[in-house]
Amino acid sequence: MKTSLPAARVSTLISALLCFATFSILTSGCSKLDEPAADLASTAVQWTSVNQLGVAGKSTIFSNIRVSKDGNVAMAGTTTANLDTFNPQASAAIGTQDGMVVQYAPNGAKAWARQVGVAGYSVDNTVTTVDASGNVFLVGTTDGNLATAAGGAATGTKDIFINKYDSAGTLAWSKQFGVAATTTVANAVAVDSSGNAYITGKTNANLETGAGASTGTFEGFTMKLAAATGAQTYVTQEGKTAGVTTVGHGIAVDPSGNVLVAGETNGDLDGGGLRGTNDGVVIKYDVSDATGKTKKWTKQEGVSGSTTSFESVDSDGNGHVVVSGSTTGNHVTGTGASTGLIDAVTTEFDNDATGTQL
Secondary structure, three states, X not given: OOOOOOHHHHHXXXXXXXXXXXXXXXXXXXXXXXXXXXXXXHHOOOOOOOOOOOOOOOXXXXXEEEEXXXXXXXXXXXXXXXXXXXOOEEEEOOOOEEEEEEEEOXXXXXXXXXXXXXXXXXXXXXXXXXXXXXXXXXXXXXXXXXXXXXXXXXXXXXXXXXXXXXXXXXXXXXXXXXOOOOEEEEEEEEEOOOOOEEEEEEEOEOOOOOOOEOOOOEEEEEEEEOOOOOOEEEEEEEOOOOOOEEEEEEEEEOOOOOEEEEEEEOOOOOOOOOOOOEEEEEEEEOOOOOOOOOEEEEEEEXXXXXXXXXXXXXXXXXXXXXXXXXXXXXXXXXXXXXXXXXXEEEEEEOOOOOOOEO
């Protein structure tokens, strides 16, 4: 590990940490880290007031935010109220807890709100992203069946879902994925330049075959969905070793279309070796492989006796990969404990054949 960095690299890494701390507010992951400030002027949001959304006796939480290139702001979250109107109602949510996405205009006025739920069931882990055409994606986890009007239980103990809305809030398509008697959880979503969607998270199902359990206790997964229909293009899983838990926490697409996934594992992925009790991991998948299984490289980072998790990932205009997360180890020296009980950590990898750490 390097103990010093050039000033330009320090600036890039600080930007990554700020992105992680503020839920990464631009389209596919964070804003491009090398993008000049002048180029961001077109996406600046001029809020005219503080916006607050809630109903007496109910809970409403925003957990994720994205800004489109035309300045519209999409926010995802959960609620126990009825928000699917311009004037929130005191009546209850559709289910025990619903997922929601709300879009605000550049001046802060609410443009539309959409709410998803099933009577007697809950939705959580909601995240959103926006593609280049202003379409809004809502992704989450549910124990209900959102795919049919009849409702009822999900296929698995918990399934993942994804809804695509156009810029006016009209539903384009809705998909739900799960396997009987298993749990699948979505943690992040990104889109590529063609509008295809990518989801990462964790599962104890075999999503690749659509039946049965995973080999690992939980395996990290990456799923690609077609822009036009939401049809599953591919799904791939990592951490296929008994007793191992692997989780995908963050996902992004680099300028060349390669898919980047950040997360954590307590196993050895691709021969890199488990360095700590739990290591941060980042994988770069090759865009040229239509099956999504070919990797350009896998990086596993940890410190003996410590836990590390990479929570967020992005790529700059040169294709460098930046990840951020948390650790109880000292990644600067490569040994010993963190300064605090838990420290923030970030690192960068080169756009070369092996992902050299910078």
